Amino acid sequence: MKQLFQLFLVFARIGGFTFGGGYAMLPMIQNEIVERKKWATEEEIMNYYAVGQCTPGVIAVNTATFVGSKLRGIPGAIFATLGVITPSVIIITIIAALIRNFLEYEAVGHALAGINVAVAALILNAVITLWKKGIKNIFGFLVFLASLAYSVLTDWSPIFVVIAAIAFGITYGSVKSRKGGGKE
Amino acid sequence: MINYLYLVAEFFKTGLFAVGGGLATIPFFYDIASRYDWLDVSTISDMIAVSESTPGPIGVNMATYCGYNMGHSIGGVAGGIFGGIIATLALVLPSVIIVLIVARFLEKFKNSTLVNNAFEGLRPAVCGLIAAACFDVFKNACLNLELYKSSKDIAAVFDIKALVLFAILFVLMRLFKKLHPIFIIIPAAAVGIVLKM
Known part of the structure; x- marks a missing residue:
């Protein structure tokens, strides 16, 4: 029971400080889930993000469900998911009910400009950590470059990157094991 | 009452079919606006702006804001709070169910060479997608x-x-x-x- 509440609280903290969608959540996940609580490894988080790209729904919610279910099964998934959505529900309800002209306050715009800079720096830091864990050879580097170029240059869905990466991974793996001369 | 049912059905559908994160939900909101009178197009652009300026996943923020507006139009503040909560739960329910199924599947096949090879390709690709997101945020912010x-x-x-x-x-x-x-x-x-x- 204690761990279920911890799941709720940790994900509530993550949900309450994620500005700008699923990717912006990654630095918080790395800090809270991987480094402090050790509930999942960096590799597992990357796997969840990959799966989150091709399953429906909000990526932050998918990641919370994954981590919760890994730790405590279905109850864990429910507590983690409720945790990640609770701060937004409360904040948005307050804005919708009381401060409808929220965006017209000058300070809000200035604070957001500062927060956006922080989010850019945080994500860059997260990418460096992921790079060390996720890219181990020239094959990985080429997949990284292709995926980066695809997303910067086009606005097509990331699903195609995911499908192509799966196909490359499987092909590369089978070629490597054949070259290895029956090591496995 | 019937309006709340529509609200739940529409957000459940959005949660089930919007693949690829919060921004993928936006076209679904335009579709909802074209069919119901409790959501109009100008509210959607407000919603996007508010969602991007508050913490939390954008899809969830949109569902709460939209659910509140709809609920408020029939039941005042209490109706709004209720609408915001049920719209949000309806949005996340499909992905929770699907992720639970996928998580079980991954657990079962975690020693499969095929699945591990697939992830070997996926991890650098995800790294690339996040680097691209970083580039976008940087461009915007700096x-x-x-x-x-x-x-x-x-x-x-x-x-x-x-x-x-x-x-x-x-x-x-x-x-x-x-x-x-x-x-x-x-x-x-x-x-x-x-x-x-």
Whole structure:
């Protein structure tokens, strides 16, 4: 029971400080889930993000469900998911009910400009950590470059990157094991 | 009452079919607006702006805001709160169910060479997708592309205040690796207000 509440609280903290969608959540996940609580490894988080790209729904919610279910099964998934959505529900309800002209306050715009800079720096830091864990050879580097170029240059869905990466991974793996001369 | 059922059905459908994160839900909201009178197109652009300026996943923020507006139109503040909660739960329910199924499947096949090879390809690809997201956020936060387009002055591209803040925050993070992101975000917001960024 204690761990279920911890799941709720940790994900509530993550949900309450994620500005700008699923990717912006990654630095918080790395800090809270991987480094402090050790509930999942960096590799597992990357796997969840990959799966989150091709399953429906909000990526932050998918990641919370994954981590919760890994730790405590279905109850864990429910507590983690409720945790990640609770701060937004409360904040948005307050804005919708009381401060409808929220965006017209000058300070809000200035604070957001500062927060956006922080989010850019945080994500860059997260990418460096992921790079060390996720890219181990020239094959990985080429997949990284292709995926980066695809997303910067086009606005097509990331699903195609995911499908192509799966196909490359499987092909590369089978070629490597054949070259290895029956090591496995 | 019947309106609440429509609300739940529409957000459940959005949660089930919007693949690829919060922004993928936006076309579904335009579709809802074209069919019901409790959501109009101008509210959607407000919703996007509010969602992007408040913490939390964008899809969830949109569902709460939209559910509140609809509920408020029939039941006042209490109706609004109720609408916001049920719309949000309806949005996340399909993905929770699907992820639980996928998680079980992955657990079962975690020793399969095929699945591991697939992830071997996926991890660098995800890294690339996140690097691209980083590039987008950086472009937005630290560069003035609009100003450059109007003035054609190359120096105008760089938002000096933002770039200096970016460099300081980044160095801080590299020096204090365990620093919680909250201690990067809150000072940055304060600097934004003080310097009128």
